[in-house]
Amino acid sequence: MTATAHPLDVPRARAAEDRPPRPVPWVSSVLYAAVLFAGVYYDIVGDDPQHPVRTAGFVIGVAALFALDAAEARWCRAGGRRGAVAAAVLVLRVGLFFAVAACDGAGLSRVLFVLVPFTAYFAFGRRASLVLGAGCAGALLGWYALAVDGWYADAEAISDLLMFGLGLVLAVSMAAVATGEQEARRSLESTVRELRASHGQLREYAARVAELSTAQERNRLARDIHDSLGHHLIAIAVQLEKADTFRARDAAAADRAVADARWSAARALDEVRRSVRALREEADPFSLSAALADLVRHTGTDRPRVTLAIAGAETGYDADPLTALYRAAQEALTNARRHADARHVTVSLEYGAAAARLTVADDGRGLPGPGATGGAPGVGLLGLRERLQLLGGALHIESEAGEGTTLTVTVPRTSGGGP
Structure with a gap:
């Protein structure tokens, strides 16, 4: 069993990646709590107690800010925070800031306005955050210029302006860091998802390769059993x-x-042992020239008479192409003896620089059907053709009824190469 991704996972992952960053909820909550505590504390211990209605309005305003943040958080988790709705939330938040500041006798509520560029960074990006931050600083400066005479010479006013500006800078910087961290986390999660999907695909591919390897080995063993033992x-x-x-x-x-039957039985036993050693990767070196000479010597003692001609040297050839040529010679001699009723068979082997060619010609009955053919029925020839295709070799058969059969096999010097 292999693990595969659910079809809905990819759209969901893309939707999560397209979702804008979420604001950090604890920042605004800490500021709301500080402003609420300062306002209530000032109303209790201050020299000029506030009117109960004003105090109630102050508390209700801060509570409304908490509720707005909670609603915004749920909305963000549901995939919102885009377009006009985000702008409406920002406007509502600024309006509540003004309402709280109007009811606050302590004067600390102006710190809430640093949240304007902070929250705008998540909803609208860096540029909008900087513009709104500059606007907040300009608004406070304008208020001092209009409402406070000689504010530029007042150390407390200058200190308030500097602290407010520093708060705006810190708020924008914190929003940038939080946004970068969220984007990095999303990128990491996306990479993890891709790796999991790739891992699942690799497991599927490995299972398929194992199945194909098993089928290929099964087919090879079947061909070997037919070509050698058969x-x-x-x-x-x-x-x-x-x-x-x-x-x-x-x-x-x-x-x-x-005696020839005994020799064939001994060769069959040798083939079994050789196949077992090959499975254990302990196969002995194979010499095609010697194997063909031995095969022809024991096949050509009676009808059909078999002659062998070898040109070139097999040095540098892989074992698999040489084995394929030997199996082709076995198949052709078996057919000539058992089916063709041939009187004479010629086996010619030529080693070339890039490929080797084996030709087996007999003077027997020939294959059924008119004209030359590119193949013939039978499990042996079909298996031989499959073996040669895996090696990059070729099989060609020419035959006419009563005119004999010529089988030509070409294999490359190395396994899998072209002839």
Whole structure:
């Protein structure tokens, strides 16, 4: 079983990435709590107590700010905070700031206005935040210029202006840091999602590769069993039939047939052992020239007569192409002996610089059907064609009824290369 992403995960992830940054709720909550505490404390211990209605309005205004922030947080979690609605929330917040400041006898409520550029940064970006911050600073400066005579010579007024400006700078900086952190977190989450999706795909690909490798190995073993054991078993059957036929008429021929059957049985056992060693990656070096000479020597003792011609050297060739040529020779000789009723078979092998070519020609019945063919029915030839395709080789068969059959196999010097 492999883990795959749900189809809805990608749209949800994209929606989360497109969502604007959320404001940091604790910043405004801390300021609201400080302003509320200062205003109530001043009303209790101050020399000029506030009217109860004004105090109630002050408390209600701060409570409304808490409620507005809570509503905004829920809205942000639901995917909002865009366009005209965000602007309306900002305007409502500024209006509450003015209302709280009008009811505050302590005068600390002006600190709430540093939240204007702070919250605007999350909703509208850096430029809007800077513009609103400058506007807040200009508004406070204008108020001092209109309401306070000689404010420029008043140390307390100058200190208030400096502290307010510093608060605006800190608020914008904090909003920038918070926005950068949220964007980095989203980028990291997006990367994690992509990695999980890639991991799931890799697991699927690995499972498919394992299945394909298993099927490929199964097909290879099936071809080996047919090409090697099948050939030798057929040879044993033919030789034993020959021995049975000549037992009374020609004892020497019968003895040769039995000896050839024994040789084929020994070769079949060697093929089994060689296949087992190959599975364990302990296969012995394979010599095609020697194997063909041995095959022809034991096949050509009686009809059909087999001749072998080899040109070039097999040095530098991979084992798989050489094995494929040997299997092709086995298949062609088996067909010539069992089906074609050939009298003579010629096996020619030529090693080239880039490819090797094996040609097996017989003078037997030929394959059924008119004209030359590019292949023939039968499990052996089909398996041989599949083996050659995996190696980048080619198989060509020419045959006419009564005119014999010529099988030509070409394989590249290295496995998987072109001829």
